[in-house]
Amino acid sequence: MPNSKKTKIVATLGPATSTKDVLKKMLEAGVNVFRINFSHADYEDVKERVKMIRDLNAKHGFNAAILADLQGPKLRVGVMKGDIIVNDGDHINFVTGEPFEGTSDSVYMNYANFPKDVKSSERILLDDGKLIFEVVSSNNKDTVKTKxxxxxxxxxxKGVNLPNTNISLPALTEKDVKDAIFACSLEVDWIALSFVRHAQDLIELQDLIKQHSEHKIPIVAKIEKPEGVENIDKIVAYCDGLMVARGDLGVEIPAQEVPLIQKKLVLRAKTARIPVIIATQMMETMIDSLTPTRAEVNDVANSVMDGADAVMLSGETSVGKYPVQVIATMTKIINSVENSELIQVPQDxxxxxxxxxxxxxxxxxxxxMANDINAKAICTLTNSxxxxxxxxxWRPGAHILVFTSNKRILSQLSLLWGVKAFYYDKYVSTDETVHDVNNLALERGFVEKGDMLINLAAMPVIEKGMVNTLRVSLM
Structure with missing residues (x-):
């Protein structure tokens, strides 16, 4: 029987996943999507990794998708001179302008408008909130004094968060524009935009993709700021998927509020019928350990129970010691909970x-109908x-088998819950095509003799129009 996991796994590329052998083992263990984190990406490295993934797809019949994750207006400090520890009560300056090596007195800040945007007594959070500074004063030019x-x-x-500050940076920075154009040149399957605050952020990225890609590249909006949560209804109208990016979200918003926000965002994505990814610190312990904590197992399971299409790994696969084992562990958790009747998805x-x-x-x-008649598979022909x-x-119990002659979307569909996509280009007559795809489902072990299937097609099949036919078949 093929790997029957329906919830998808997104794994971040990095130094730990730099060989074809490791990538192949990760695919076998259950990875569906590889994420390029453009916060830490070297273009030559990315090209090489994308080629490896596509070679593995072609050679071994995988359809792994590639998700290009743009950094967005991510504020960061510069490089430090050696190991630096700061203590409560110390004073330290954040300085913009030309980059320099940081000390315990002054650190470089990559955001030119920082001294203009922050105000006295506002908080500066560093490294996911592990360090906290308070603004003492700003000279409005290049220096912010903090305690x-x-x-x-x-x-x-390390990343910087300003939970009380309205930052004036656009969602698409100069770096993002460059990275997005590069991602378009690689024909990636999805592009994620970080720190989405308004629908306009997505419209700008859509326009950029139209200019630089012959194909539509769907966009995932990463929700990690309070404005993104507030404007979610407008945002879902302009994106093709959502990511609940709990790392920055849990720093920008009090951490105890994130669990309910996660549930609300998943529900919002489900009512909009777009895929949703849950990300950050899912199996963090497994960066250095072969076993996750019970709380992490629970977290992954609960994200699946909430109705997530995909769960994502960051440091666990990019820099962790056990990139293959963490995927195998996540696959086991998913398999054990995803068929529970406790999972509810809006069914209006x-x-x-x-x-x-x-x-x-x-x-x-x-x-x-598939649920009512206990059909084992829904086979659909699609071009888009x-x-x-x-x-x-709609989360049917049946396998969702998608057949398409459009190679461009084969890997794109790998992010969607339950979807398994196959290349198929023999569109002759409806009867013949239905018979053909049903036999492919049988050969691949998704159905057995005597099972019922549901077939969706556009008639006449040769025209590849919109689906207008539903048919029940018996194997």
């Missing part, structure tokens, strides 16, 4: 009569991938 409220090791290139039928209403309605009824998004959103 250490909570000290500790001051490390190079589609009612807004857009030009895709008929397709949406057919997908909704296909998912429900739209039906895969729709069927996945």
């Amino acid at each position: 250490v409220i909570q000290g500790g090791p001051l490390k190079s290139k 039928p589609p009612h807004i009569r857009t030009n895709r209403f008929i397709t949406k309605s057919i997908c909704y009824h296909a998912a429900h 991938g739209y039906t895969a998004f729709q069927i996945s959103a």
